[in-house]
Amino acid sequence: MEINDLIPHIEALIFASEKPLTTLEIVELVNDADLSDEKIVLDKVETAIDGIVEKYSADFYPFEVKQIGGGWQFLTRKEYHKTVAQLNGEKFLKRLSAASLETLAIIAYKQPITKGEIESIRGVNCDYSVQKLLEKELIIISGRNEKQPGQPLLYSTSKNFMDYFGINSADELPKIKEIAEEVVEPTSVQDTLFAQEHRGEDSTDVALSVTEEGELIINKDDEEEA
Numbered sequence: 001m002e003i004n005d006l007i008p009h010i011e012a013l014i015f016a017s018e019k020p021l022t023t024l025e026i027v028e029l030v031n032d033a034d035l036s037d038e039k040i041v042l043d044k045v046e047t048a049i050d051g052i053v054e055k056y057s058a059d060f061y062p063f064e065v066k067q068i069g070g071g072w073q074f075l076t077r078k079e080y081h082k083t084v085a086q087l088n089g090e091k092f093l094k095r096l097s098a099a100s101l102e103t104l105a106i107i108a109y110k111q112p113i114t115k116g117e118i119e120s121i122r123g124v125n126c127d128y129s130v131q132k133l134l135e136k137e138l139i140i141i142s143g144r145n146e147k148q149p150g151q152p153l154l155y156s157t158s159k160n161f162m163d164y165f166g167i168n169s170a171d172e173l174p175k176i177k178e179i180a181e182e183v184v185e186p187t188s189v190q191d192t193l194f195a196q197e198h199r200g201e202d203s204t205d206v207a208l209s210v211t212e213e214g215e216l217i218i219n220k221d222d223e224e225e226a
Contacts, residue, residue, distance in 0.1 A: 001036035006048045007055075009035060014052075020071025020163060023049065069163040096132070103129040104138060108161070108173060112142050112154035130155065138164075 013029055014021055021029075027045045049065075049072060056064045056074075063076045076084050096104070103126050106118050118126050133139045142156040157170060167173065 001038070001040060001044075003044060003048050003051065006030065006035070006040065006044065007051055009033070010045065010048050011052055014065060014072050015074055017073070020067070020069045020073040022071045025071070066166065067168060068166045069159050070168055073163075075166065096136075097129070099124075099126070100129040100132050104133055104157075104161075107133070107139055107155050108157050108170060111156040111170060112145075113156075114145050114148065114152040114154055116148075116152055118155075136160075 009030055010026055013026055023042065023045060026049070027040065027042050030040050030045065053065050061077075062080050063074050065072055066075050067073075068075070099122075102122060103118055106121050107113055110117070110121070115126060115130055118130070130139070134141075137158055137160045139155050139161065140158045141153050143154045144151040145154055162168060162170075165173075
């Protein structure tokens, strides 16, 4: 079977699937469908998928084919999120409490982690939050910590978590530094007691900026320093 003939079959599989399909699953499915007298090999399926991804990368499509959770899936583009959200957008995470979201974030960035370690970070009991996250299949029990007394259970994020957030592994999560980092623009301070204290009666503007360590820097006009 030629790749051009194979492509629509793979598109149909990805479109109809309720979950992301891995490349190996697609190979198995197209072969089970007896589309060709010859067995369809992995390389041909990968080439076909590359063609599909390129096809739907065109701007005039409101959706694209992306690999998330280790498999391929049709996803609407982010600019249409608000429109699609009117149908079912936030139903999945909307019911999560702030405590559950905090617990989920800790597990996502510290996994695998025990409940005791989560509680140590949050400073409160998290039995209820962990149970809710398990019920929603956002986290899983991934083993036991054999080095700790009692060998407590270890928790990690699930495949459903990756599917929902559109990532293939926890390594693709935003770095904590990227989330926390804020660009602080210098602020011009004029005609204030604070400014006058540092510049006297001079009318030179004072710009305030903050270093990464949180230290306040007062920058006077370059001409004044000269």
